[in-house]
Amino acid sequence: MSELKYRRALVKLSGESLAGKRGFGIDPPAIDDLTKEIQRVYEAGVHLGLVVGGGNIVRGTVASQRGMDRVTADYMGMLATVINAMALQDKLEQYGIHTRVMSAIRMQKLAEPYIRRRALRHLEKGRVVIFAGGTGNPYFSTDTAAVLRGIEMEADVILKATKVDGVFTADPESDPNAEFIDKISYLEVMTRELGVMDAAAISLCKENELPLVVLNIKRPGAILAALKGEKIGTLVA
Numbered sequence: 501m502s503e504l505k506y507r508r509a510l511v512k513l514s515g516e517s518l519a520g521k522r523g524f525g526i527d528p529p530a531i532d533d534l535t536k537e538i539q540r541v542y543e544a545g546v547h548l549g550l551v552v553g554g555g556n557i558v559r560g561t562v563a564s565q566r567g568m569d570r571v572t573a574d575y576m577g578m579l580a581t582v583i584n585a586m587a588l589q590d591k592l593e594q595y596g597i598h599t600r601v602m603s604a605i606r607m608q609k610l611a612e613p614y615i616r617r618r619a620l621r622h623l624e625k626g627r628v629v630i631f632a633g634g635t636g637n638p639y640f641s642t643d644t645a646a647v648l649r650g651i652e653m654e655a656d657v658i659l660k661a662t663k664v665d666g667v668f669t670a671d672p673e674s675d676p677n678a679e680f681i682d683k684i685s686y687l688e689v690m691t692r693e694l695g696v697m698d699a700a701a702i703s704l705c706k707e708n709e710l711p712l713v714v715l716n717i718k719r720p721g722a723i724l725a726a727l728k729g730e731k732i733g734t735l736v737a
Contacts, residue, residue: 505729506657508547508623510650511538512643513661515555517717518584524556526587535591537717538628540724542597547623549653550630551646552588554580560638574638578605581642585632586610598627604636604645616652623653643701651708658710659726660697661717666734667696683735686712696736705736712736 513534516523520530541548554560560577564570585601592599600622603611611632612618622629634645643660650658667689670678686706689696696702696714705712715722715733725732 504544504546504727506546506655506727508549508653508655509541509657509659509727510549510551510646510653510655511541511659511661511723512646513550513552513588513717514663515553515557515559515580515584517661517663518552518587519556526556526584528591531587531591534588534717535595535597537720537723538592539595539597540721541727542628544724544727545626546727547626547653548628549619549623549649549655550585550588550628551642551649552581552584552630552632553642554578554584556580557583571638574634574640575605577642578632578634578636581634582607582611582632585630589630592628598625599630600627601630601632604631604633619649619653629653641698641701643697644704647697647701647704647710650710651704655710657727658705658712659723660712660714661723662714663716663718665716665719666714667694667736669694681734682731683737686736689736696734702736 518526520527554577557580558576560574563573589599589601601611602614604614606613619629631649634642664672667681668678672678686702713726713733
């Protein structure tokens, strides 16, 4: 662990990262690729927490925009994160990675209830902890849940895994003139509305001086490289 810059990390994965090329649902090859990345980090001895979104199954904000009650839609989104967490846990354990799923919404037959002290103990024992169910409250995104859990777990860094190389001045997939930004402040992210994370999540990072690295999950070894302090992705600090 001596080569690591960050010894405890919270990684935020999008639900879409589990969908692969299909774009929806759960794609086994996509989860397999994610697991290989997590295995590298696990074997390096990092204390690792994961938060996975639910957008590959249902996105609460989209459902509410289409007429569904916002609170109902958000709870459906939280349940989707539990499904994803279970799928990810299954694959991680196939690779011999000791894993626990902890849910902010109690469902004892599927996951442990989220209790901070218990979660910290799991990390200390070298288990990967997957935090599901968001914050357990509507109107809060899984980005905010990731930062909140990171703070509670005393993480050294938040890693947001995306499908692009970091933060750009615009969406690089739709704007060929978008410029890559290698380092940026929390305040600038908010004032320029760059969409790295929602405002609540960025504010929590800023208030707690918790660094955020945005990187491309499709680049093999990207997560471990970031944890070693290598120049990869975008640093928000």
